[in-house]
Amino acid sequence: MTRYSAFSLLTKALGGHAGWGRAWRDPAPKPAYDVIIIGGGGHGLASAYYLAKVHGITNVAVLEKGPIGLGNTGRNTTIVRSNYLLPENNHFYEWSLKLWEGLEQDLNFNVMMSQRGVLNLFHSDAQRNAAARRGNSMRLIGVDAELLDREQVRAMAPMLDFDNARFPVMGGLLQRRGGTARHDAVAWGFARAADALGVDVIQHCEVTGIRREGDRVTGVETTRGPIAAAKIGMAVAGNTSRVAAMAGLNLPIESHVLQAFVTEGLKPLVDTVITFGAGHFYISQSDKGGLVFGGDLDGYNSYAQRGTLQMVEHVFAAGVAMMPCLSRLRVLRQWGGVMDMTMDGSPLICRTPLAGLYLNGGWCYGGFKATPGSGWCFAHTIANDAPHRLNATMTIERFRDGRLMDERGVGAWPWAQ
Numbered sequence: 017m018t019r020y021s022a023f024s025l026l027t028k029a030l031g032g033h034a035g036w037g038r039a040w041r042d043p044a045p046k047p048a049y050d051v052i053i054i055g056g057g058g059h060g061l062a063s064a065y066y067l068a069k070v071h072g073i074t075n076v077a078v079l080e081k082g083p084i085g086l087g088n089t090g091r092n093t094t095i096v097r098s099n100y101l102l103p104e105n106n107h108f109y110e111w112s113l114k115l116w117e118g119l120e121q122d123l124n125f126n127v128m129m130s131q132r133g134v135l136n137l138f139h140s141d142a143q144r145n146a147a148a149r150r151g152n153s154m155r156l157i158g159v160d161a162e163l164l165d166r167e168q169v170r171a172m173a174p175m176l177d178f179d180n181a182r183f184p185v186m187g188g189l190l191q192r193r194g195g196t197a198r199h200d201a202v203a204w205g206f207a208r209a210a211d212a213l214g215v216d217v218i219q220h221c222e223v224t225g226i227r228r229e230g231d232r233v234t235g236v237e238t239t240r241g242p243i244a245a246a247k248i249g250m251a252v253a254g255n256t257s258r259v260a261a262m263a264g265l266n267l268p269i270e271s272h273v274l275q276a277f278v279t280e281g282l283k284p285l286v287d288t289v290i291t292f293g294a295g296h297f298y299i300s301q302s303d304k305g306g307l308v309f310g311g312d313l314d315g316y317n318s319y320a321q322r323g324t325l326q327m328v329e330h331v332f333a334a335g336v337a338m339m340p341c342l343s344r345l346r347v348l349r350q351w352g353g354v355m356d357m358t359m360d361g362s363p364l365i366c367r368t369p370l371a372g373l374y375l376n377g378g379w380c381y382g383g384f385k386a387t388p389g390s391g392w393c394f395a396h397t398i399a400n401d402a403p404h405r406l407n408a409t410m411t412i413e414r415f416r417d418g419r420l421m422d423e424r425g426v427g428a429w430p431w432a433q
């Protein structure tokens with residue numbers, strides 16, 4: 017692997033930028049691996065990377081039905097934060113944020129991690145209390161959180177409509193270490209680093225079946241032939257139910273569409289990530305100047321990566337209520353992604369009832385920020401056949417046992433859609 021550095025950039029520039037090698041190999045699938053990861057999104061690639069790097073398991077294949085990173089990893093609004101309320105989520109997402117903070121050095125790849133802050137607005141006394149409680153919960157375990165009053169928010173974001181008759185801005189909860197990262201670069205960075213450690217990243221290889229002997233998995237059927245493995249990890253996001261069904265599993269998961277939007281490029285306008293607590297709307301500005309935003313889920317279950325016009329209107333209405341100047345902008349791009357939603361909005365990183373089959377999914381709105389932490393914990397679970405302490409509660413059994421991780425603010429509530 018060519019190591020990226022100022023020196024390599026300079027020497028390649030002097031040579032007219034000829035001679036940059038492939039970032040990762042394009043291997044044909046081998047007949048057997050120690051571990052197969054299904055899904056070449058950020059989570060699958062991060063899992064493979066940490067399996068190789070932390071656990072020394074390098075005979076690993078990541079099987080991706082298309083090109084890597086074109087799933088939700090390359091379709092999200094790029095928000096990274098660890099401002100959760102429940103201790104289980106809070107510890108997990110904080111570890112993920114710590115990994116984000118060192119990711120570029122670790123992967124030797126620019127994922128454009130930008131800690132520009134995440135500001136959640138509140139509009140009522142009740143919402144202020146909830147924000148204070150969340151902030152206190154974060155600070156109790158050493159995560160940064162600041163409760164801002166109206167004037168402190170105004171100093172950061174003067175373009176907001178503070179006196180909106182329905183949703184006056186009364187203040188906000190700020191996590192300064194939160195921010196954004198370049199979504200598809202995360203997939204590329206993990207792919208390149210995993211490849212350098214010997215992992216086979218195999219694109220255009222769809223898994224069409226899971227082979228079993230009794231209650232143990234033995235391999236997969238793919239569009240490029242059968243591949244054997246004693247351990248198989250699923251990290252397929254919105255396709256979790258479909259792939260799990262190949263192994264005969266019925267999971268507490270639904271798939272929903274969420275849309276994202278990008279405007280024409282502007283001079284700097286939005287310095288942080290801002291979320292509108294009243295209307296479920298979130299916005300940031302990309303390094304190229306486009307405003308990137310999104311809002312509620314489309315109101316029905318679907319596998320179409322498109323979205324409905326009805327939701328376009330709904331999201332824009334919330335945006336303009338929060339920031340009236342948005343109404344003057346042209347939206348250049350829009351797309352949808354398919355997310356797997358658990359019934360309590362918290363994720364699953366766990367073993368399944370089948371020996372050798374492991375599940376990573378149910379990320380709902382929040383999986384991008386989880387990418388490194390999720391890969392770290394999933395790799396640990398697969399390598400040791402037991403969870404890491406950070407994902408010990410992220411099991412399927414919690415739905416059977418009634419130990420839900422019912423976290424408001426993860427944006428799930430599929431029952432309310």
Ligand SMILES: Cc1cc2nc3c(=O)[nH]c(=O)nc-3n(C[C@H](O)[C@H](O)[C@H](O)COP(=O)(O)OP(=O)(O)OC[C@H]3O[C@@H](n4cnc5c(N)ncnc54)[C@H](O)[C@@H]3O)c2cc1C
Binds near residue numbers: 054081254274381
């Ligand atoms: C519009 C939108 C905005 C979002 N905004 C944010 C945000 O701001 N912050 C945040 O934290 N999260 C956000 N999310 C959620 C986040 O994007 C996802 O939770 C996360 O990217 C999931 O990563 P993944 O690697 O699990 O999934 P993906 O990147 O979707 O990867 C799964 C891969 O599995 C592959 N696959 C599926 N079936 C098969 C098969 N049978 N065989 C082989 N391969 C298969 C798919 O092609 C896909 O590439 C958003 C999501 C959307 C859609």
